[in-house]
Amino acid sequence: MGEVAALRQLVGQVQELWDLYGANAHPLPRWYLLDFEHGSIKDDYCGGRTGYNSELLKIMETNQSPPRKRPRRDRNREKAPCSNTTEYSEAPRGLPWFYTITHENANNNVAVYDPSLKKWHHPSVPLAPTKIVIPVASVGGLVCLLDLSHRNFYVCNPLRQSLKEIPPRSVQGWSRVAVGMVLNGRSSSHGYKVMWLGNDGTYEVYDSTKNTWSCPGVFPTSFKLPLVLNFRSQPVAVGSTLYFMCSEPDGVLSYDVSTGIWRQFTIPLPLHLTDHTLAEFQGRVMLVGLLCKNAATCVCIWELQKMTLLWKEVDRMPNIWCLEFYGKHMKMTCLGNSGLLMLSLKAKRMNRLVTYNLFKREWQKVPDCMLPCSRKKQWIACGTAFDPCPSALA
Template structure:
């Protein structure tokens, strides 16, 4: 009988302490200077901001606040996210946050649902979409649904294309440029300030045409330049967005490799691809040696990850081309997603993409990396 109160006493004291702690926190936040709220919120992870935004209308108004935009601009872009399209739900995206290792399922309401629209490039928190018929371009911020359909181009695209996007602050705050390139060497550049396309012409005669292009061939933007991988002959094309000059570098592909994708990290040009020897297949990473114009292998996927692909035909797709990559390794029986951090040389398996109210994981069809931003405007 006497033991019962002694067991409850600590619990009662704990309840009192928690209650007192809650009251103290309420007092702190009640007296917290209003001009510091935005500074604190701007430092929160993107996912946390949107979780609280769903239950607090005042947080929604921050997206239209100029002072909040300035607070966010003081910070470097957060960790890379990935925006993907699945085979099952083509026009509904799935975003992956590597920090929390969670999938999010946004809805971009203004994207047409009667046609297949794919993400083809990104810059400054914005995504560029192109319909599979090459007729219409769209730009949007998938976090805020800021959306714009780009004007009709002067030239019709009758072949496969590659698309690149780059921020261009020299043109104005939040300005960006988009370039599409066709297999015959024709290309156009979009200026977001003028809201118009400029037909620049065709590539110089020294560049062999036609080019081998497809939706999965990503253009890498770095330092005002656009880089593109080419074949026959193997090499890299570069386009200077300011001087409007094309250059070609002949770089032989690494032996016994295929399914190449170009990437960039801190000004270094990288290459990702599959290497197959006998029945063993593995992902390798190379860095371009600028003096010799040769690829040097700098990393390889751990053997324990390669084992599950032994003896199987594997197809590699690379989503994203900056410091963090998402690799899609597909066989007849599975689709494995792996992230690779170029600086850390870290390989991590990505959890399956399971949308709400579904029991089956979705298969990723294509996608691109982007830096999430709650202030970027299309």
């Protein structure tokens, strides 16, 4: 018993020394805990209890009153949307966005998709209600629009909701044309060029710095006419060179806008391929399409080999996703062609939107597109990818 008493006395002395010196030299942080049941405040040392709201504890430590609930009017004022230029001023420059047209195009229903936030925007295009235009090309944050007559062109910045009508092409007629865009320099501030090409070999190039169309050369006589351009595939740009997809024979036609040099490459397509489209990734020409054999359907990605001029498969959609297409007559539209692809996959009673990141080789599903004034799910008729750049001017 004497030993126990001595031990208790020693512990008591140590406690007194700690309270006198240790606590003042290194005070343990204190928590002020609310006792809601008894309406009092308890204090405890760290490590005693956990799980209380840190913001509430800060209020108790500094003797501040809790924040008052603001009127609904003030909260709504904070949530009110700002101008579109301000809204998109912080748009990330990592991934391209998608400018699309929904099938209900009576009033130019534009839907812009931000893949970083997985969010749809619905900007208004300053066009007359009777004008129906489709996106056909893009470069440097600008999107080129073409009306249904294939004669009148417009260039817009979807983030600024600005629009410029460029002079109509000088060649008359209603023939369908393939359209591509390139920059004069590293950004749209140095100007841009728009080029159109028809199956009969006629073509023109618009220079934004001169605001005129011109035909800088003659189409090579060695190329067989008429061309059979694949209008489902938008031309892709690698530097100042535009690549057009052709059929009969299958291959690619290229035109360097800066030098005026044409080239033609005969490249056989993979077997059982449908709905194929050109794409571009880090200066390489890519191909995306549907492989349909028997009842199975799969989306595949190929890269053009420069030495052999053959398509080499580099990736395909996961099998678990492709099983959903089994036995269905699928149709695919590719809405983007630079770094990130958006694929619209349609069948009877089925519509899917997916993106494919060429850098990460990553497939992702896209949320449904819903118009602000409607709860009806929209399917995408056409579109193009563009770099989100609020400062780009047409």
